[in-house]
Structures are given as C-alpha cells and as structure tokens.
Amino acid sequence: MNYPNELRYTKTHEWVRRDGNVIKVGITEYAQHEITDVVYVELPHVGNSIESGKPVCIVESVKAAFDIYAPMSGVIKAINTALESDPGLINRDPYGSAWLFELSPSNVEEWDSLMTSAQYEQVIKQGV
Amino acid sequence: MNVESHINLEQDSKLLFEKSKPGKSGTPLPKRKFQNRNFGKLIPQSLQRASGARLPQLTESELIRHFINLSRKNFSVDTHFYPLGSCTMKYNPKINEDIAGLEGFSWIHPYQDISEVQGMLRILHELSTALSEITGMAEVSLQPAAGAHGELTGMMITRAYHLSRGDTKRTRVLVPDSSHGTNPASAGQCGFEVVQIPSNARGRVDLIALEAALDDRAACLMLTNPNTLGLFEDDILQICEAVHRKGALLYYDGANLNALVGNLRPGDMGFDIIHLNLHKTFSTPHGCGGPGAGPVGVSKTLIPFLPVPSIVKKDGQYGFDYNRPASIGKVKSFYGNVGVLIRAYVYIRMLGLDGLKRVSHDAVVNANYLRKKLSTIYNVPYNDFCMHEFVISTSNFDSKGLHAGDFGKRLLDYGIHAPTVHFPLIVKEALMIEPTETESKEMLDRFVDVMRQIHREANESPDILKNAPYTTPISRPDEVLAARNPVLSFRDIER
Numbered sequence: 012m013n014y015p016n017e018l019r020y021t022k023t024h025e026w027v028r029r030d031g032n033v034i035k036v037g038i039t040e041y042a043q044h045e046i047t048d049v050v051y052v053e054l055p056h057v058g059n060s061i062e063s064g065k066p067v068c069i070v071e072s073v074k075a076a077f078d079i080y081a082p083m084s085g086v087i088k089a090i091n092t093a094l095e096s097d098p099g100l101i102n103r104d105p106y107g108s109a110w111l112f113e114l115s116p117s118n119v120e121e122w123d124s125l126m127t128s129a130q131y132e133q134v135i136k137q138g139v
Numbered sequence: 140m141n142v143e144s145h146i147n148l149e150q151d152s153k154l155l156f157e158k159s160k161p162g163k164s165g166t167p168l169p170k171r172k173f174q175n176r177n178f179g180k181l182i183p184q185s186l187q188r189a190s191g192a193r194l195p196q197l198t199e200s201e202l203i204r205h206f207i208n209l210s211r212k213n214f215s216v217d218t219h220f221y222p223l224g225s226c227t228m229k230y231n232p233k234i235n236e237d238i239a240g241l242e243g244f245s246w247i248h249p250y251q252d253i254s255e256v257q258g259m260l261r262i263l264h265e266l267s268t269a270l271s272e273i274t275g276m277a278e279v280s281l282q283p284a285a286g287a288h289g290e291l292t293g294m295m296i297t298r299a300y301h302l303s304r305g306d307t308k309r310t311r312v313l314v315p316d317s318s319h320g321t322n323p324a325s326a327g328q329c330g331f332e333v334v335q336i337p338s339n340a341r342g343r344v345d346l347i348a349l350e351a352a353l354d355d356r357a358a359c360l361m362l363t364n365p366n367t368l369g370l371f372e373d374d375i376l377q378i379c380e381a382v383h384r385k386g387a388l389l390y391y392d393g394a395n396l397n398a399l400v401g402n403l404r405p406g407d408m409g410f411d412i413i414h415l416n417l418h419k420t421f422s423t424p425h426g427c428g429g430p431g432a433g434p435v436g437v438s439k440t441l442i443p444f445l446p447v448p449s450i451v452k453k454d455g456q457y458g459f460d461y462n463r464p465a466s467i468g469k470v471k472s473f474y475g476n477v478g479v480l481i482r483a484y485v486y487i488r489m490l491g492l493d494g495l496k497r498v499s500h501d502a503v504v505n506a507n508y509l510r511k512k513l514s515t516i517y518n519v520p521y522n523d524f525c526m527h528e529f530v531i532s533t534s535n536f537d538s539k540g541l542h543a544g545d546f547g548k549r550l551l552d553y554g555i556h557a558p559t560v561h562f563p564l565i566v567k568e569a570l571m572i573e574p575t576e577t578e579s580k581e582m583l584d585r586f587v588d589v590m591r592q593i594h595r596e597a598n599e600s601p602d603i604l605k606n607a608p609y610t611t612p613i614s615r616p617d618e619v620l621a622a623r624n625p626v627l628s629f630r631d632i633e634r
Contacts (some may be wrong), residue, residue, distance in 0.1 A: 050622035073618045074561045076320075098623065 012040050012135070015106055019082070019122060020131035026106060027082045029122055034083055037110045038070065038101060041135055046072040049101040054090040055112055061085060063121060068111060070101065082125060085116040152612055155195040155205060156629035165199035212612055214556055216425075220582055221556040222509075224528045224571025225319070225367060226426070227397045227419035228556070234489060235422060235482035244481055249473040253458055260457035263474065264450045266484040267434070273487075273495065274396075274413055275406020276436030280445045281480055282471040286394060289414025289433030290325035290361075292446060295467040296412055296437060297359045297388050298329060299444040303465060309358035309387070315344050317368060317563045319394060322361040331358060338565055342368045342521040344378060353385040363392040364408070365399075365526035367563040367571070369506060379409030388412060388441075396420045397502050397575070398526035401495030411438045420498075421483035432479040446470045501576035502527040505583060509574055512587045516594050520566050528573035530566050539601040543568040546593055548615070549607040553589040 014020065019027045024042035028035040043049065051071040061067050066078035067087075090112045094100055100109040116122070126134065179187065197205070215221070221228040239245070247256055267279040283289040294312070301309045312326035315336050323333040334352050339345040343366070353360075360382050364372045372378065382389045391405040391413035397420045399405075405413045417432040418425040425431070437445060447466040448459035459474075490498065503526050510529040514522050517531045533543045547557030547570065559571040574583060596603045608614055626632060 048619040050619060071622075073622060075564060099619075 014128040014132055016128045018128065019125035021082045021125060022134060023080045025079060025082050027125055032115065032119060034114045034116050035110045036082055036112055037105055038079065040105050043102050043105045046074055046077055048073050049098045052094040052098045055087050057087050057090060059087045061087060061114065079111060083116045083121040084118060085114040087112050088115050089113040151208065154629050155197065158201065159195035159197060161196055163196040163198055165197060165202055219554055219556055220578060220586060222558050222572045222574050223556060224559040224573040225394060227573060227575060228425060229422055229575040230577040231422045231424055232486065235485045238485045239478050239481040257457055260450055262484050263480060264452055264457055266480055269487050270415060270434055271436060273400065274436050275404030276413060277439040278442045278445060279434050279436040280449060281434045281475045282446045283433040283435055284471050284476050285431035286414060286416040286433045287321040287325055289435045290321055291328055292435045292470050293390055293412040293414055294325050294329035294331065296441055296444040299467050300441055301358055308355050311356045312358055313352050313360045315366065317366050317565050318361060319363060319367065319392060322392060342370050343372050343374060346374055346377060349378065350381055353381060353387060357385060357387040359388045359390050361390040361392060363395050365395050368521050368530050369525040369528035370521060370523060371526055375408050394419060395527060398499055400499045401492060402499050411441060417479060417483040422486045423479045423482040430476045430479055432476050498576050505574040505576060505578060509572060509583055513590055516591055528571060531570040531572065532566050532568050533570060534568040536597055541597055541601050541604055543570045545604040546570060549593050549604045551608040552610045555586060555589060
C-alpha cells in the first residue's frame with residue numbers, strides 16, 4: 012500500500028494535502044481497498060463550514076455507506092464533481108483525481124496535529 | 140436452427156414486457172356497446188393520455204407460467220433455512236394467514252362507521268394492551284408501518300418531550316458503533332446530530348465514552364439490547380442511570396426483542412421509548428413480503444406525545460381518541476397496517492405468556508448451540524455466551540481473496556439462505572447468524588455440516604466459493620454496475 016510522504020492522515024482514513032493555505036481531502040488507498048467498489052459519493056456544499064472530526068460527506072460502496080470526517084475545521088471551497096458521474100475514481104486514483112473537497116482552514120495549525128505517512132502506516136499495521 | 144437444450148423455464152428471468160408480442164391476448168374482450176359515443180368529449184383534454192397504455196401482450200397460459208415459475212424461484216423461510224442475522228426470519232405460522240383472511244377482517248373498510256368495526260378495534264386495542272404488557276411500557280401505538288418508521292416516531296416523541304420542558308439545547312442523539320444503520324438515519328431525519336459511542340473490548344457500550352458524551356446537549360441514547368453482536372448489554376442498569384441522570388431519554392430498538400420476549404421487559408430495564416418489529420418477533424411476514432409494522436411504546440411520562448388517534452374503550456364501546464394536544468400528530472393513514480397487526484395478535488394469543496417465554500428461550504439455545512459448534516471451525520471474535528444471534532469473521536481468509544459474501548453465496552448451493560454479511564461494521568468480514576427458535580436440532584446440525592464443508596472448500600479450492608452460487612437462476616449479479624446504473628423498470632431496459 013502506498014501512503015505518499017507529502018500528505019498527512021487521520022485515524023478515520025482521510026488523506027490531507029496542503030498547498031499553502033489550501034487543503035485538499037480524500038480517502039486513503041487502504042480505505043478504498045477496505046470498502047471495495049465505490050458506487051456513490053454525496054459531496055458537501057461549497058461554502059459550508061465544517062468542524063474537525065465531524066462528518067462532512069458520504070462515500071457509499073457495495074458494502075456499506077461510510078461517513079467522511081473533516082480532518083481540519085474551515086469552509087468548503089471546492090468539491091470534486093467528477094466523482095458524481097464516476098465514483099469508481101476513488102478506487103482507481105485515490106490520491107489524485109479522486110480528491111473529495113477543498114477547504115480553506117480556519118486554523119492552519121491543525122495540520123501539525125495530523126498523522127504523518129509513517130505514523131498512519133503504523134496505525135494500519137496495528138490493525139484498526 | 141439452433142436450439143438451446145438446457146433452458147429451464149424456472150431459470151428464465153425475462154420480464155413480461157420482454158415476452159410480450161403485439162396482438163396476443165389472454166382475454167376475449169366484449170364488443171363495445173356504445174360504438175358511436177365520443178368519450179373524448181366527456182373527459183377534459185388535459186386528462187387524456189396521448190398514446191395507448193403500454194401493457195404486455197401475452198396469452199393466459201404464458202402469463203400463468205410466468206408467475207408460477209417466478210413463485211418457484213422463491214428462496215424463503217417456507218422453503219429453506221434462513222439464518223439471516225438481525226432479521227429474525229422465523230417461520231410464520233399459517234394460522235396467522237387463516238385468521239387475517241377471514242371476511243370480517245379482509246372486507247372491512249377504514250371509512251366504515253365506528254359502530255360497524257367494533258371487532259377490529261377490539262383486536263387492535265387488545266393487541267396494544269398485550270404489547271404494553273409484554274414490553275413493560277405504559278402505552279403502545281400501533282400506527283408506525285415499519286421498524287424505521289417506529290424509530291422516526293420515537294425520535295419525534297423525544298424532540299416533543301424536551302421541547303415541552305423548554306429544553307432546547309438537546310440536539311444530539313447517541314448511538315453505539317454497533318447500532319443498526321437505521322438508528323443514526325432516523326435521528327438524522329428528525330434533525331438530530333448523531334454521536335457515535337464506541338464499543339469496549341467485550342463488544343458492549345463503553346461506559347466511560349458514554350458518560351463523556353452525555354452532556355446537556357444529549358437528547359437520547361438509542362440502544363439495541365441484546366446488541367447487534369448478539370450480546371446482552373449487561374451494564375444496562377448503569378447505562379440507564381447515567382442517561383437519566385443527565386436528563387436524556389433511553390430508546391429501545393426492538394430489532395432483537397426475540398432474545399428476550401416473555402422473559403425480560405425493556406420497561407423494567409428503564410427504557411422510555413421502544414419500537415417493535417412485529418415482522419421479526421411476532422411472526423408477521425418479513426422482507427419484500429411485508430408490509431411491516433413497527434409499534435411504538437412509551438413510559439407513562441411520554442404518553443401525551445404518542446401519535447393520534449389512540450384506540451380507547453369507553454362504556455363497552457371502542458373508539459378513536461384525538462384529544463391529545465401534545466401529540467406529535469398522525470404518522471400513518473388510518474391506523475397502521477391492520478392486516479399485519481391481526482397476524483401478530485393471533486401469534487400472541489396462540490402462544491400465551493408461556494409460549495412466548497419458550498420463544499426467546501429456544502432462540503437463545505439454538506444460537507448458542509450453533510455458536511459452540513461453529514466456533515471450533517470459524518473465528519468468532521466475541522465468543523461469549525450470546526443471545527439469539529452471533530457473528531463469525533472470515534477475515535482469516537483475506538489472503539485467499541475470500542470475503543464473507545463468498546461464504547454466504549456458497550451456502551445458497553446447499554439450500555441455505557445466506558446470513559447477513561458485512562454487518563455489524565465493527566467486525567471485519569462479518570457473517571451474522573440467527574437461527575431463530577423455529578429450527579430443529581437436525582436442521583442446525585445440517586447447517587454446521589455444510590459450514591464445515593464450505594470451510595474445507597475455502598482452504599482447499601477457494602475458487603469454488605469465488606464463483607458460487609452455481610444453482611441459482613442468476614449466479615453473481617454485477618453489484619457495482621447495478622448500484623451505479625440501476626435498472627428499476629422495464630423502461631430502463633429499453634433505454
């Protein structure tokens with residue numbers, strides 16, 4: 012499994028990419044493997060305020076529906092509408108074209124409390 | 140000419156619309172009597188259809204074969220063992236059908252005068268009294284049409300109760316991480332924020348996490364007892380004390396009442412609101428054969444908030460009481476799915492209290508018998524004395540590329556319905572098994588033998604499982620395609 016070094020991670024299997032003050036969020040390769048084929052994605056609304064640790068949107072696979080939690084607090088800036096017509100992107104390209112939403116963080120320091128790639132890999136190894 | 144020799148009519152899955160051929164007919168229609176009348180003039184243009192109704196065209200014999208062969212595809216509790224955990228697929232005694240089919244029940248109409256339906260009302264009144272007694276609740280409404288509908292009703296009552304006290308801060312509903320998906324959905328539908336409470340190492344509600352989540356925003360804890368691992372929440376009295384101390388309500392999801400019925404009452408455990416699934420515990424048709432019924436019971440304090448009307452008996456006459464100003468209102472047209480309610484009434488009257496005690500007793504004995512035997516073959520993560528069901532994990536077959544669903548599909552080839560798979564979510568590769576009280580020791584032993592054989596197949600030749608089932612009309616529907624591009628009617632086929 013691949014957990015890119017430049018990303019940060021949550022216990023609930025979201026990845027977080029930081030580009031200056033823009034934060035991009037998706038789900039990890041491990042998560043997409045566990046939930047298997049994704050069939051539907053319910054995206055948040057642009058402009059919504061979200062709170063770190065709270066559910067933001069839903070990813071549904073043939074197994075079940077899963078909440079996606081906000082890794083940081085802030086306001087939704089953009090959503091990846093490509094997932095609406097092609098939810099399988101999450102299985103094919105979890106770290107790239109299958110990002111879920113972009114947010115503008117209210118407290119960018121929250122980034123520092125997220126897990127590094129090595130820490131996340133450790134969590135997976137310990138079994139979640 | 141090419142003739143396929145093995146097409147079995149039973150295996151044929153075509154729709155009537157696909158079998159239709161223009162000009163075929165099953166019924167000679169009488170000659171039109173009013174050839175010369177122009178009916179188009181009598182009906183406003185806006186109400187007339189632009190083209191003829193598209194009905195399938197077949198002969199009577201084709202039609203009969205279509206439906207008889209469809210009925211022979213049924214994989215039901217009347218034809219097969221059905222250990223579908225969480226669903227309580229118990230045998231439905233046929234006397235339920237006989238009684239519900241009596242003309243006095245099947246030919247009445249909800250708009251009939253109250254004086255003409257006294258018998259029906261009496262049965263509904265006695266049923267709700269019986270359910271109150273069985274569950275230890277002060278009053279039961281029979282209106283909700285299904286379990287999730289009962290949950291929604293319970294959440295509406297929760298909201299009405301807190302608001303009636305001027306307590307507007309209680310916007311959160313707590314659910315354990317093992318809860319049925321309908322619990323958070325019902326709470327969310329009612330406008331509550333859902334907070335998940337983790338399970339402890341014993342598969343029960345983590346009391347410390349619960350205490351932490353119980354603040355002045357908590358409206359209610361929704362709990363299934365026994366929980367979805369089939370384990371009794373043995374801290375229930377402490378849970379109840381903590382919830383009430385913080386001013387919240389305790390909600391009982393009746394999905395697993397079959398483990399307790401007749402022996403233990405949610406009301407005595409301290410629950411404030413309950414819903415029952417009559418199509419589980421009380422032997423009314425379940426699944427697509429519904430309709431369901433999800434009566435809601437409440438403690439004395441909450442009676443004013445129950446849906447209107449309630450059925451009351453006054454001066455020897457039964458009638459509807461609408462005079463409940465604090466009620467959440469009506470939740471179902473007329474008074475619920477009465478055909479189903481009659482069946483549950485018959486079931487309760489046939490068994491009596493002693494019979495109901497035997498139901499939960501035997502359901503628990505059967506589940507533990509299977510758990511003991513199967514845990515020597517399979518991994519049972521919470522291998523503790525269970526109630527009416529238990530959960531196997533097949534995650535040790537991950538390396539062979541096998542999932543819980545593959546085991547379920549293989550069972551179909553042995554004439555056994557697949558257990559619930561991938562639920563509860565806190566067990567990886569879960570197979571949830573609930574035999575119910577209506578299975579014999581011979582059937583349970585056969586199930587164990589089949590499970591042992593499938594275990595051997597999984598180890599020796601996993602491909603057998605990956606391609607199963609082999610004996611059903613359709614083997615492996617493309618679940619991904621079906622979810623992404625659902626075909627919901629014959630019109631979708633033509634698109």
